[in-house]
Amino acid sequence: MVLAVICAVFFALALLGMPLVWALLLTTVATIGIFGMSYPLEAIFLSYISSLEPLHLAAIPLFIFTGELITHGGVGRRLIDFARSLLAFMPGGLGVVTVSACTMFGSVSGSAVADSAAIGSIMVPRMAERGYPRAFAAALIAVAGTIGVLMPLSIPLLVYGFVGNVSIRELLVSGVFPAFTLAFVLILLCVWKGRSLGCDLGGAMPSRADIWKSFLAILPASGMPVVILGGILTGIFTPTEAASVAVFYGLILALFVYREIKPAQVPGMLLQSFRTSAVVMLVVGATGALSWLITVEQIPANLAQTILNIAENKYVFLFLLNLALILVGIFLEPLPSLMLTAPLFIPTAKAFGIDPVHLGLIMVFNLVIGLYTPPVGGTLFVAAKIARVGMVAISRELIPMFILAICVLFLVTYVEAIPMALVWLMRG
Amino acid sequence: MRFLYRPDLPEPAPLRWLGDMVDVALTLLAAMLLVVMFANVAARVALNSDLAWNTEFGEFVLLWATFLGGASAARRGAHMRITEFTDKMPPTLQKVVELATRLGVVALLTLLISYGWNITESTMGQELTVLHVPMGLQYLAMPVGSALALVFVLYEMALLLRNKPLPQEAFQD
Numbered sequence: 001m002v003l004a005v006i007c008a009v010f011f012a013l014a015l016l017g018m019p020l021v022w023a024l025l026l027t028t029v030a031t032i033g034i035f036g037m038s039y040p041l042e043a044i045f046l047s048y049i050s051s052l053e054p055l056h057l058a059a060i061p062l063f064i065f066t067g068e069l070i071t072h073g074g075v076g077r078r079l080i081d082f083a084r085s086l087l088a089f090m091p092g093g094l095g096v097v098t099v100s101a102c103t104m105f106g107s108v109s110g111s112a113v114a115d116s117a118a119i120g121s122i123m124v125p126r127m128a129e130r131g132y133p134r135a136f137a138a139a140l141i142a143v144a145g146t147i148g149v150l151m152p153l154s155i156p157l158l159v160y161g162f163v164g165n166v167s168i169r170e171l172l173v174s175g176v177f178p179a180f181t182l183a184f185v186l187i188l189l190c191v192w193k194g195r196s197l198g199c200d201l202g203g204a205m206p207s208r209a210d211i212w213k214s215f216l217a218i219l220p221a222s223g224m225p226v227v228i229l230g231g232i233l234t235g236i237f238t239p240t241e242a243a244s245v246a247v248f249y250g251l252i253l254a255l256f257v258y259r260e261i262k263p264a265q266v267p268g269m270l271l272q273s274f275r276t277s278a279v280v281m282l283v284v285g286a287t288g289a290l291s292w293l294i295t296v297e298q299i300p301a302n303l304a305q306t307i308l309n310i311a312e313n314k315y316v317f318l319f320l321l322n323l324a325l326i327l328v329g330i331f332l333e334p335l336p337s338l339m340l341t342a343p344l345f346i347p348t349a350k351a352f353g354i355d356p357v358h359l360g361l362i363m364v365f366n367l368v369i370g371l372y373t374p375p376v377g378g379t380l381f382v383a384a385k386i387a388r389v390g391m392v393a394i395s396r397e398l399i400p401m402f403i404l405a406i407c408v409l410f411l412v413t414y415v416e417a418i419p420m421a422l423v424w425l426m427r428g
Numbered sequence: 429m430r431f432l433y434r435p436d437l438p439e440p441a442p443l444r445w446l447g448d449m450v451d452v453a454l455t456l457l458a459a460m461l462l463v464v465m466f467a468n469v470a471a472r473v474a475l476n477s478d479l480a481w482n483t484e485f486g487e488f489v490l491l492w493a494t495f496l497g498g499a500s501a502a503r504r505g506a507h508m509r510i511t512e513f514t515d516k517m518p519p520t521l522q523k524v525v526e527l528a529t530r531l532g533v534v535a536l537l538t539l540l541i542s543y544g545w546n547i548t549e550s551t552m553g554q555e556l557t558v559l560h561v562p563m564g565l566q567y568l569a570m571p572v573g574s575a576l577a578l579v580f581v582l583y584e585m586a587l588l589l590r591n592k593p594l595p596q597e598a599f600q601d
Binding site: 013014015016017018019020021022025026029041042045046048049052053054055057058061062065236237240241243244245247248267268270271273274275276277278279280281282283285331332333335336375376 | 506507526
């Protein structure tokens, strides 16, 4: 009953365009008012502040700023050169290069939209020149960009870790195999497409000199995932410490090594990143306030009980979860939907014996599909803008990729070992 | 990327100064946080010692940066929101809805300011363990940030009433 009112009030406010942070807080206050509950409002607002207080949350602005430095720092172009020298000989080579570059770029940027924009702005024109339909290039970049957020340094995984109080190290590791699986099936699709279109049957075999030259150019940037991931996995750094190292690595890379960012630009980028992160963190805080209310009202526990009664086993639950999140993802962007639904689903998943790390990976994988499902979505918009093609044309090209992504989603959901193997290895 | 925010429709001068002050303060806090966080890693990995004041100082800076960042986002209309439905409404209805949701926001921000002020006052007596700064100064970030956001939301309402375009910067995730 309380949950129904919360959902009704929140969706009414959110769909009428009230910013999510205030819609969440107002929903909390309104629910207390409607039911005449005796909780003091101070408690609500205190939990809003105190959800924002822990210093490890600083990882969010730091990683966003690093991503900004990487995106504007000339890493994308060099990554593409490297991928091209290695892979352009294959049939459908340009598509293969796009997918691989997106995957690698994700391991330094952490944002799907940035990934699509950085790689797409270079690769879409090249693919169009080679004779690929623009709509196919756009659809590919919309989907491939989302591989990036599964790779370590993923901001959605980070946020899930904070909201659900789940180990960030393990979450970051869990994304690696799912990202590679999705990249692999997309590469197969590109090879088939390159052959069947006949426009890209593969370039010359790469020369060793070419590979070496582009490898040297990317070498400074490739140190970043090594230092960051290596540092987190070996336990030298906490994720937050790794984030502060990443910022300085990125600054040196962009300012002194690649020199594509001028020092005068840095304050503006810093301001932009911290504003973006404040927007995210305030929503984290506001879900903290709402979570306080639903927890004292014992809603997640009751919901878990209800779902336990409906769903016979964890596979039924996981299937319902997949469906629900695809629907949510069509309308909402991944970050807000993640923050809103994670607190509700974690207790239920625990009751079914699903590892919270696995759940987080499923949720992120599931929700980023929404980034390219029409009519709205972050990478879809970026791709359409870059390729200058309409939604209908892109949507047609998206269908096979969407089906592939759903297949991988089911694999990742029901074959626990794909995301979890590395995590189990880490736990020993 | 220009540092200072100058929308097509110029803001009144006091609002512009206020907004620029928020942006400058936010940038300084951000830079401080970068340095402090890095110093802490360096101290821990190289010298194997924790900087005791670091966590408290970092949390203080982070909380202020978050609430000032919220105000800075309010100035640009950059908070995460769903505009797909309101965009499709007929203009008059859209205007009414935009005004009504902002009235709700104004009410909420007023609550945040007054309760935030109470929280600040009641924690002024407690000191942070290492820094010896009143805890209330840290919690002051919420009422101050909310008050600044309130100013920008009220300005948006004034723009709406005069049928002027609103600031709208898409959220980038």
